[in-house]
Amino acid sequence: MRRFSKLMVAAASAATLISSTVVASEVTEASSAKHAKAATQYRQAMFQLVRSNMGPLGGMAKGALPFDESVMQTNAVRLEQLADMMGDYLAVDTRKFDVETGAKDEIWESFSDVETKIMALKKASQGLQAAVKAGDESAYRGAIGKIGASCKSCHDDYKKD
Ligand code: HEC
Numbered sequence: 001m002r003r004f005s006k007l008m009v010a011a012a013s014a015a016t017l018i019s020s021t022v023v024a025s026e027v028t029e030a031s032s033a034k035h036a037k038a039a040t041q042y043r044q045a046m047f048q049l050v051r052s053n054m055g056p057l058g059g060m061a062k063g064a065l066p067f068d069e070s071v072m073q074t075n076a077v078r079l080e081q082l083a084d085m086m087g088d089y090l091a092v093d094t095r096k097f098d099v100e101t102g103a104k105d106e107i108w109e110s111f112s113d114v115e116t117k118i119m120a121l122k123k124a125s126q127g128l129q130a131a132v133k134a135g136d137e138s139a140y141r142g143a144i145g146k147i148g149a150s151c152k153s154c155h156d157d158y159k160k161d
Pocket of ligand 1: 040043044045047048050051054079086100101102103104107114115117118121147148150151152154155158159
């Protein structure tokens with residue numbers, strides 16, 4: 001029994017390790033003006049997808065839309081997937097080129113902190129999935145709020161107003 005429970009603990013922590021691992025993205029400088037422009041477009045397009053998935057969740061948290069578990073589940077999974085891509089899309093340093101971007105220069109100076117913030121979004125997205133799985137309606141608003149807080153935490157430091 002003791003051995004069994006040790007095994008369970010090991011399995012559980014291995015699972016946590018896997019689910020919380022995001023492959024670190026390396027900051028690389030855009031190689032040309034054309035590359036910088038494209039990288040900026042992709043970065044912003046990715047955030048548009050983030051926004052389109054967050055929009056309905058925000059509406060539900062505010063009470064403007066009824067809680068819809070199927071939409072919450074789908075969008076929380078997509079936000080997690082987008083969080084998995086976010087490091088790569090943010091890692092192209094476009095500072096040397098004249099691009100129209102809302103990204104502050106600091107983003108490429110403290111990328112490990114950026115990755116921590118991405119991880120917070122991933123964790124919060126998993127949290128909403130867990131709340132839906134548990135069918136715990138009293139947890140929905142808070143779980144969506146945590147996702148929103150993860151957006152704000154990164155925007156406060158790395159996005160121009
Ligand atoms: C790890 C940092 C980070 C996180 C987390 C993050 N954002 Fe952003 N976001 C940015 C940065 C940086 C930009 C500016 C990108 C640019 O203009 O190049 C941005 C831009 C945007 C834009 C504007 C895109 C455009 O077309 O210009 C929207 C919308 C957006 N974010 C929504 C969200 C939402 C909603 C969340 C949470 C679900 C979120 N973001 C989480 C860093 C982040």
